[in-house]
Amino acid sequence: MLGKCIDNVRKNVPLVHNITNYVTVNDVANILLACGGSPIMSDEPEDVEDITSICGGLNINIGTLNRSSIEAMHRAGRRAQELGHVLLLDPVGAGASALRTDTAVSLMDELSFTAIRGNISEIKTLASGSGTTKGVDADVADAVTEETLDSSVAFVKRLAEKTGAVIAVTGAIDLVADADRCFVIRNGRPEMGKITGTGCQLSGMMTAFLAANPDAKLEAAAAAVCAMGLAGETGWSRMQEGDGNSTYRNRIIDAIYNMDAKTLEEGAKYEIR
Amino acid sequence: MLGKCIDNVRKNVPLVHNITNYVTVNDVANILLACGGSPIMSDEPEDVEDITSICGGLNINIGTLNRSSIEAMHRAGRRAQELGHVLLLDPVGAGASALRTDTAVSLMDELSFTAIRGNISEIKTLASGSGTTKGVDADVADAVTEETLDSSVAFVKRLAEKTGAVIAVTGAIDLVADADRCFVIRNGRPEMGKITGTGCQLSGMMTAFLAANPDAKLEAAAAAVCAMGLAGETGWSRMQEGDGNSTYRNRIIDAIYNMDAKTLEEGAKYEIR
Amino acid sequence: MLGKCIDNVRKNVPLVHNITNYVTVNDVANILLACGGSPIMSDEPEDVEDITSICGGLNINIGTLNRSSIEAMHRAGRRAQELGHVLLLDPVGAGASALRTDTAVSLMDELSFTAIRGNISEIKTLASGSGTTKGVDADVADAVTEETLDSSVAFVKRLAEKTGAVIAVTGAIDLVADADRCFVIRNGRPEMGKITGTGCQLSGMMTAFLAANPDAKLEAAAAAVCAMGLAGETGWSRMQEGDGNSTYRNRIIDAIYNMDAKTLEEGAKYEIR
Numbered sequence: 001m002l003g004k005c006i007d008n009v010r011k012n013v014p015l016v017h018n019i020t021n022y023v024t025v026n027d028v029a030n031i032l033l034a035c036g037g038s039p040i041m042s043d044e045p046e047d048v049e050d051i052t053s054i055c056g057g058l059n060i061n062i063g064t065l066n067r068s069s070i071e072a073m074h075r076a077g078r079r080a081q082e083l084g085h086v087l088l089l090d091p092v093g094a095g096a097s098a099l100r101t102d103t104a105v106s107l108m109d110e111l112s113f114t115a116i117r118g119n120i121s122e123i124k125t126l127a128s129g130s131g132t133t134k135g136v137d138a139d140v141a142d143a144v145t146e147e148t149l150d151s152s153v154a155f156v157k158r159l160a161e162k163t164g165a166v167i168a169v170t171g172a173i174d175l176v177a178d179a180d181r182c183f184v185i186r187n188g189r190p191e192m193g194k195i196t197g198t199g200c201q202l203s204g205m206m207t208a209f210l211a212a213n214p215d216a217k218l219e220a221a222a223a224a225v226c227a228m229g230l231a232g233e234t235g236w237s238r239m240q241e242g243d244g245n246s247t248y249r250n251r252i253i254d255a256i257y258n259m260d261a262k263t264l265e266e267g268a269k270y271e272i273r
Numbered sequence: 274m275l276g277k278c279i280d281n282v283r284k285n286v287p288l289v290h291n292i293t294n295y296v297t298v299n300d301v302a303n304i305l306l307a308c309g310g311s312p313i314m315s316d317e318p319e320d321v322e323d324i325t326s327i328c329g330g331l332n333i334n335i336g337t338l339n340r341s342s343i344e345a346m347h348r349a350g351r352r353a354q355e356l357g358h359v360l361l362l363d364p365v366g367a368g369a370s371a372l373r374t375d376t377a378v379s380l381m382d383e384l385s386f387t388a389i390r391g392n393i394s395e396i397k398t399l400a401s402g403s404g405t406t407k408g409v410d411a412d413v414a415d416a417v418t419e420e421t422l423d424s425s426v427a428f429v430k431r432l433a434e435k436t437g438a439v440i441a442v443t444g445a446i447d448l449v450a451d452a453d454r455c456f457v458i459r460n461g462r463p464e465m466g467k468i469t470g471t472g473c474q475l476s477g478m479m480t481a482f483l484a485a486n487p488d489a490k491l492e493a494a495a496a497a498v499c500a501m502g503l504a505g506e507t508g509w510s511r512m513q514e515g516d517g518n519s520t521y522r523n524r525i526i527d528a529i530y531n532m533d534a535k536t537l538e539e540g541a542k543y544e545i546r
Numbered sequence: 547m548l549g550k551c552i553d554n555v556r557k558n559v560p561l562v563h564n565i566t567n568y569v570t571v572n573d574v575a576n577i578l579l580a581c582g583g584s585p586i587m588s589d590e591p592e593d594v595e596d597i598t599s600i601c602g603g604l605n606i607n608i609g610t611l612n613r614s615s616i617e618a619m620h621r622a623g624r625r626a627q628e629l630g631h632v633l634l635l636d637p638v639g640a641g642a643s644a645l646r647t648d649t650a651v652s653l654m655d656e657l658s659f660t661a662i663r664g665n666i667s668e669i670k671t672l673a674s675g676s677g678t679t680k681g682v683d684a685d686v687a688d689a690v691t692e693e694t695l696d697s698s699v700a701f702v703k704r705l706a707e708k709t710g711a712v713i714a715v716t717g718a719i720d721l722v723a724d725a726d727r728c729f730v731i732r733n734g735r736p737e738m739g740k741i742t743g744t745g746c747q748l749s750g751m752m753t754a755f756l757a758a759n760p761d762a763k764l765e766a767a768a769a770a771v772c773a774m775g776l777a778g779e780t781g782w783s784r785m786q787e788g789d790g791n792s793t794y795r796n797r798i799i800d801a802i803y804n805m806d807a808k809t810l811e812e813g814a815k816y817e818i819r
Contacts, residue, residue, distance in 0.1 A: 022295040022568040023575055023587050027519075029296055029469035034518050039469065040366070041296050044339040050370030066590040066614065068339065093586070097596030194803070196575035196585065238515050242784050244803025245580050246573075246796040250519040257467070257517025295568040300792075302569055302742035307791050312742065313639070314569050317612040323643030341612065511788050523792040530740070530790025 002268050003261030005213050005223035010036035014056040014211035017080070018204055019043045019073050021063025021092065024197025027249065028059075028204040034257035035227070037208030043069040048076035056211035057086035057114075059204050062103055063093065070103055077111045086114045086210040089165075090203040094118065095125035108163065114210055115221050117168040117203050120144055120152075127159050144173045153182045153273050166221045168206065170199060174229065176222040183222040185270045187229025189236050194245040198252070202228045205256070226268035231255035233267070275541050276534030278486050278496035283309035287329040287484035290353070291477055292316045292346050294336025294365065297470025300522065301332075301477040307530035308500070310481030316342040321349035330359035330387075330484035332477050335376055336366065343376055350384045359387045359483040362438075363476035367391065368398035381436065387483055388494050390441040390476050393417055393425075400432050417446045426455045426546050439494045441479065443472060447502065449495040456495040458543045460502025462509050467518040471525070475501045478529070499541035504528035506540070548814050549807030551759050551769035556582035560602040560757035563626070564750055565589045565619050567609025567638065570743025573795065574605075574750040580803035581773070583754030589615040594622035603632035603660075603757035605750050608649055609639065616649055623657045632660045632756040635711075636749035640664065641671035654709065660756055661767050663714040663749050666690055666698075673705050690719045699728045699819050712767045714752065716745060720775065722768040729768040731816045733775025735782050740791040744798070748774045751802070772814035777801035779813070 015038045020028055025041060032039040042051040045068060052058050058080040060073050080087055089111075091104035104126055108116075116126070120142045144152045152175060160167045161179035169175045174185040192198045206224035213220035235251035288311045293301055298314060305312040315324040318341060325331050331353040333346050353360055362384075364377035377399055381389075389399070393415045417425045425448060433440045434452035442448045447458040465471045479497035486493035508524030561584045566574055571587060578585040588597040591614060598604050604626040606619050626633055635657075637650035650672055654662075662672070666688045690698045698721060706713045707725035715721045720731040738744045752770035759766035781797030 021587070023571050023585075025296050026299060026469060026572060030519055030522065033467045033469060039296075040369070041294070041337055042366075042370070043337065044372065046340070047338065047370050047372040050372065051366075054369060064587055064589065065593065067592070093588075093597075096586070096600060097588070097593050099590065099593040099596065194579045196572065196579060234515075242780075242797075242800060242804060244800030246576055246799035246803070249576070250523065250796065251515075253519035254515060254517030257519070258515060298569050299572060299742060303792055303795065306740045306742060313642070314567070314610055315639075315643070316610065317645065319613070320611065320643050320645040323645065324639075327642060507788075523796065524788075526792035527788060527790030530792070531788060 001219055002223035002226055003265035005209055005220045006035065006227060006259065006264050007261045008212040009208050012212040013038055014208045015040060015054065016057045016059055016204060016207045016211065017042065017052045017055040017076065018059045019048065019069060019076060020059060020061035020200060023063060024200040027197050027201050027253065031201040031253050031256055032204050032208055034253050035205050035208055043072045045071045045075050048072045049079045052076045052080045053083060055085065057088065057207040059088050059207040060107065061090040061092055061200055061203055062100055063200065065100065065103055073107060074110060077107060081111055086207055087111055088203055088207045088210065089113045089116045090200060091118050091122045091126055094122045101125055113163065113165040114217060115166040115168060115206060116163065117170065117206060119199065120169050120171055123167065123169050144169060144171050144175060149173065153184065157182055166217055168221055168225060170202065170225065174225045176218065176225050178218045181218060182273045183270050184273055185222065185225050185229060187226050187269050188232045191236060191248060192232045195249045198228065222270065223264065226270060227256060227259060227264055230264060230267040231259065274492055275496035275499055276538035278482055278493045279308065279500060279532065279537050280534045281485040282481050285485040286311055287481045288313060288327060289330045289332055289477060289480045289484065290315065290325045290328040290349065291332045292321065292342060292349060293332060293334035293473060296336060297473040300470050300474050300526065304474040304526050304529055305477050305481055307526050308478050308481055316345045318344045318348050321345045322352045325349045325353045326356060328358065330361065330480040332361050332480040333380065334363040334365055334473055334476055335373055336473065338373065338376055346380060347383060350380060354384055359480055360384055361476055361480045361483065362386045362389045363473065364391050364395045364399055367395045374398055386436065386438040387490060388439040388441060388479060389436065390443065390479060392472065393442050393444055396440065396442050417442060417444050417448060422446065426457065430455055439490055441494055441498060443475065443498060447498045449491065449498055451491045454491060455546045456543050457546055458495065458498050458502060460499050460542050461505045464509060464521060465505045468522045471501065495543065496537065499543060500529060500532060500537055503537060503540040504532065547765055548769035548772055549811035551755055551762065551766045552581065552773060552805065552810050553807045554758040555754050558758040559584055560754045561586060561600060562603045562605055562750060562753045562757065563588065563598045563601040563622065564605045565615060565622060566605060566607035566746060569609060570746040573743050573747050573799065577747040577799050577802055578750050578754055580799050581751050581754055585750065589618045591617045591621050594618045595625045598622045598626045599629060601631065603634065603753040605634050605753040606653065607636040607638055607746055607749055608646055609746060611646065611649055619653060620656060623653060627657055632753055633657055634749055634753045634756065635659045635662045636746065637664050637668045637672055640668045647671055659709065659711040660763060661712040661714060661752060662709065663716065663752060665745065666715050666717055669713065669715050690715060690717050690721060695719065699730065703728055712763055714767055714771060716748065716771065720771045722764065722771055724764045727764060728819045729816050730819055731768065731771050731775060733772050733815050734778045737782060737794060738778045741795045744774065768816065769810065772816060773802060773805060773810055776810060776813040777805065
């Protein structure tokens with residue numbers, strides 16, 4: 001099932017419009033190519049409606065938002081929604097500044113997102129305004145652990161129901177839920193947190209998976225999360241003495257490039273609750 | 274002949290001003306250093322005239338254009354032209370949005386470019402307004418193939434005559450032409466299309482080659498195209514099991530770093546029509 | 547002593563706010579993670595005061611400044627100063643354009659920087675308005691050599707005294723000084739100049755070292771410079787045939803990731819004058 005999702009990306013080559021931060025944008029583009037999608041970036045308000053019109057999905061990431069790109073997010077989002085495209089929100093740093101929180105909330109008010117992906121602190125901020133964030137990283141106090149798993153699963157299902165979006169909370173344990181079902185995913189490695197932008201990369205890739213699998217949105221989002229975590233495991237297994245986070249970044253993208261349906265099926269570690 | 278072109282880059286160390294997109298800008302800077310040039314980036318309208326004045330060439334890439342950078346392109350372009358500098362246009366996504374097409378056309382109206390480099394769909398858009406693009410990739414229907422080669426060569430020569438620029442159309446077969454002669458180049462590998470920004474990198478490098486070889490513009494542009502394709506071949510030959518597009522990106526820039534005149538001469542695969 | 551500085555970064559995990567250029571920003575983020583810090587980027591004037599408030603240090607780099615980011619630099623800088631945070635200035639290209647020189651001088655007039663790091667041409671421009679720069683590289687005529695070492699040491703001490711900042715001039719020989727003492731550092735390799743952004747990376751990392759070592763600012767800045775140079779040596783020792791500047795970039799960040807206090811202590815090559 002998850003394997004078919006990556007096959008569909010490779011078969012359909014979805015074009016993904018990214019309004020994303022300039023920190024990790026190159027890695028987002030390369031991982032989109034690695035998984036079989038095709039990236040295009042545009043954040044000029046006068047350009048984004050044309051660009052998003054020729055795409056299959058729109059990935060909105062507020063990591064280095066500015067006045068002009070916020071306007072672009074709204075304009076592109078409205079057009080993408082009119083056209084029935086996949087719409088993903090990555091609320092980077094929501095909770096860390098008023099502008100980031102307000103922008104994410106305002107986008108959620110106006111648009112019906114297909115999926116929202118963030119760390120637990122960002123997602124809690126969107127849900128209740130009460131989350132805290134440590135910059136762009138999750139607050140340890142919020143972490144999804146085996147102890148808090150039941151309540152965390154219930155939380156993401158409720159938020160999925162309320163928003164109509166697939167909710168993906170990524171961390172040591174990943175949760176991907178709609179109103180009824182939650183994938184609890186245990187792929188990945190802690191060292192991935194020492195690379196900038198693995199979350200941004202996942203959001204870009206998830207947009208491609210969703211665009212290529214319109215009839216299986218929850219599975220598509222879960223497949224992207226499993227693929228990213230599995231790539232973190234595969235990439236780590238290829239690390240040699242003296243390698244560090246910069247080489248690890250390359251090896252993760254390389255692992256996505258070489259991942260096929262069978263590898264993903266066999267390597268995905270999840271249960272459904 | 275082509276070998277001498279890269280030797281001249283290494284000897285003259287041309288300073289290249291890049292107004293380019295934030296997706297691939299780091300790779301553009303590193304490949305400029307790899308080939309022997311020196312990069313500087315500036316896209317603030319109030320900054321670009323000073324910056325371009327101390328350079329030998331200006332590389333304008335519209336990949337993530339915005340209102341401010343469009344103004345910067347015009348201001349820098351006018352100053353660079355007054356000073357007799359090399360001027361290169363990379364019309365990323367022309368045909369994919371009205372703003373991109375209009376910006377490229379407007380720049381061509383105002384400035385006399387030394388060279389214009391793009392994929393076939395972008396170049397056809399500039400020539401006639403009738404091209405189509407699939408985002409930032411060429412439309413398959415436009416592709417330069419053995420079957421369409423004669424008409425494609427005639428097309429690029431005509432556009433070179435009309436614009437006064439060297440026209441470089443890159444794809445499976447690359448064409449680099451002035452009004453009289455066209456280099457038909459068969460270096461490179463299809464896997465290069467799975468890396469973001471090989472075209473942007475080539476445009477940056479071509480600007481350095483043109484700036485360092487003012488008396489042999491056609492040969493300089495062709496040498497840059499051959500060098501990029503040959504680096505794609507050399508880089509691929511160093512790929513190991515498990516490597517993918519992220520490592521390939523590094524190996525291509527590495528191959529430029531290690532390329533000398535003799536390697537380029539011997540590896541370049543071209544005919545002149 | 548220097549070893550303790552990197553241990554403190556790993557122990558305290560300082561959050562560093564970077565207003566920096568889009569050319570090298572990804573490498574800045576990854577080297578900050580490699581050394582044990584945590585990066586966040588924001589350059590929107592309405593966002594930066596909130597963001598900088600939750601950080602321990604602010605790294606201002608004018609490499610691709612624009613009207614909006616210049617406003618952000620001033621607003622973030624004032625807030626960071628009110629909060630007693632570490633403030634670092636990297637005056638990329640000061641001397642290459644009026645806007646860059648004026649922005650750097652204006653920031654120095656308004657703010658009390660903890661440290662200022664640049665190449666010798668940039669630092670001379672700030673000191674006297676009389677330096678020259680070759681784009682973003684130092685002018686050879688300005689270089690710190692064994693012959694000019696005495697006068698260069700005196701120069702940086704005077705500037706440190708005048709500004710109250712630790713002054714770090716990096717090049718073939720690095721100088722890191724306060725009003726009384728100057729570390730003369732001979733780590734590093736000339737090939738580091740063939741990678742874009744080793745200076746930007748060092749500025750980001752130095753901000754983390756300063757934030758984690760508030761009682762030993764001169765030593766912290768010197769430790770960051772030694773760490774960067776030593777990583778250049780370690781990274782180079784791992785280069786294989788066919789590798790070039792792109793792989794070298796990865797290996798340097800990897801070397802920081804794997805550097806411990808003992809390695810840094812033993813590898814640092816400096817004298818104090």
